Amino acid sequence: MKLLITGGLGFIGSNFILKLLEKFPDYQITNLDDELYGSNHQNVLQVKNLNNYEFVKGNITDNSIVEKLVSKVDIVINFAAESHVDRSISNAKPFIDSNILGVFTILENIKKYKKKLVHISTDEVFGSLESESASEDYKLNPSSPYASSKASAELLINSYFKTYDCEVIITRCTNNYGPRQFPEKLIPKTIIRAELDKSIPVYGTGKNIRDWIFVDDHCSAIEMIIHKGTEGESYNISASNEIDNITIIEKILSFLGKPLDLINFVDDRPGHDFRYSLDSSKIRSLGWKPKTSFEEGIKKTIEWYQKNKLWWNDIDRNILTETPWK
Template sequence: MKILVTGGLGFIGSNFILHALRNPKLRITNIDAGLPGSNVQNLKQVKNNARYRYIKGNITNKKLVDKLASDIDAIVNFAAESHVDRSISDPQPFIDSNIYGTYTLLEAVRRHRKKLIQISTDEVFGSLKSANATERYPYNPSSPYAASKAAAENLVNSYFITYDSDVITTRCTNNYGPRQSPEKLIPKTILLAEQNKKIPIYGTGKNIRDWIFVQDHCDAIFRVLFEGKRGESYNISANNEADNLKIVKKILKIMEKSENLIEFTSDRPGHDFRYSLNSNKIRRKLSWRPIHKFEDGLEQTIEWYQQNKEWRRHIKNEAFTIPWKTR
C-alpha cells in the first residue's frame, strides 16, 4: 500500500511514518513544507529507506498534490498549522494550510478516487464544563485554529455527501511524546526545566486537557485507515484528564527540579477551560484501546528530549516565545 502522508516532518506525522515503515508492505511519500512544528531531524533515521520518499512542498499547491495523489492509495492529512497561540496573533496561515490545504487534498482524492484520512482535534467542540463529546457533539470552536479545523472537517464531510468520496475524520485529544516542538506545553517544560529557566503557565494553570501518548494515537489512525468506515468520524482519547499545573508539577518531580521555576503569566485570550472526548465508538467498533500509562509515557518522553541533543539544535528559535500578543 502506498500512503501519502502530509506534514510528516511534524510531531505526530513523523511518529506515524516511523511506525508505518516497520510494516514492509507500506511505502510512504511525505509532503511537508517545513513550517513551524517541523524538524528535519524527526525523520533523519529513515532518510535512506527505499520505502520512504520526502517531497518538500505545500499542500496548497494543487498541481503538486494532484500529481502525488495519482500514484498512491491513501492520504493521511497531518499537515496543519497547529499552535493556538500563533493562530491568535495571525490566523491567515491557519486558513491557508488547514482549510485551503484540506480542500486541495479533497479535490485530488475526488479526481483520483483515493482514500483520505483527515486528522482533526477535540478543539472543534470548544470548551466543555462537564461530560465528554461524542462524534455527534455540535461544533463550537473558540480559536482561529479550532475554527479552521472545524471548517476542514465540514469540507471533508461535504465531499462524502456530495461526491461519495472515500473520506474519514479522526479527532484526537492532546498528544505527548518524542519529536514535538517546544512551542507546546510538555516539551517546553522539559527543556526549560533542564536549563533551570522559568516555566510560564497561563492564568491559574487550571485548564484541563486529556492526554494521550503519540504512539497510541498513531495506532488508532492505522485502525481507522485499514478498518474504518467511509464517511464516518472517530474520536480518539485515553481518558487521562489533567490540568496544566498538575502536568508541569509531575514533570518537575520526575526531573527533580524545584516548583519555584513555575511562573504564572497572563492568560491566553479565549482560553478554553476543558476539552474531553468520548472514544467509545473506536473502542467498540475497531477494538482499539490505548496501551501506554501516562506516568510511563511521560518518563519515556522526558528521557527522549534529554538524550536527543542533535534534534534540539534544529528547534526553531521562536518555539520558546509566547506569541499570542496581537500585531
C-alpha cells in the first residue's frame, strides 16, 4: 500500500508513521509537511533513511504539490492542521487556511484521482458537554476558531462524499499525550517547566476536563480504520480517561518530586470549554480498544521527556513562557 501522510513531522503524524512502518514494513510512505513550528525532523529519525519512506516539504494548500503526490498513492491520511486553541484566538487566519482550504485542496485531488482520504478531526467540534458523551451523529457545536475550522472541514468532507461519491472517512479523537508532543500543550509543557523548576500556569481553577488517550492507542485506531473503516462514516476515538487539568499537573509534579507551589493560577481564556467527551463504542465494535492506562502512559511520557532533553532543548524557548495551553 502507498500512503501519503500529511503533517507527518508533527506529534501524532510522526508517531503514526513510526508505528505503521514497524507493523507494515512493506508499505510505502510519503510524508508531506511544511516544516512549520510544530514540525520536527527528529521525530522520524529512525525511518528517514528507509527506501520506502520519503519526505516532501510542502503545504497542503499548494495544489501543485498535493496533486502530484495524491496521484501516486492509494490513500491520504490528513494529520496536517493548525491545532492550538490559544493561537486560533489570537489569529484565526492560519486555521482557516490550513484546516479548511488545505482540506479543500486535498478533496479536489481525491475526487480527481479517485483516491481514499482518512481525515483526522477532533472532539472539540462538539463543543463543551455537561454530562453526556458525544456519539458520531451528535450535533457540531464548536466554540473556538480552531474547533470551528475543524468542524467546517468535516462538513466539506461529507459534502464530497454525498455529491461526488468520494471515498472519505473522518476520525475524531480526544486529547492525545505521549512522546514527541510539541511543548505548547498541557502535558509536555508541565513536564518541561517542572524539570526547569519554573512555575506552571493554569487557566482559571484548573478544573476543565478532557478525556486523555496515549498517542500509540490513537495510532492503532487509525490503522484499524484504514483497513476496516467504512467510507462515508466517522469514528470517535477515546480511552475513557476523563481527568481535570489540575489533577494531571499534580500527578506530574508528584512523579518528578516537585513542589505543588510551582502551580500558578491565571485568568481563564475566552470561551474556554469545560468538558469534552466522546462515545467510542462504534470503533470498539470493530475490535479496537485502548491498551495503555493513564498511569502507565503518563509515566512513559515523563520518562521520554527526561531522556530526550536534546529534543526539547532545541525548541524555541518562547514556547515555554508562562502562557497556558489548550
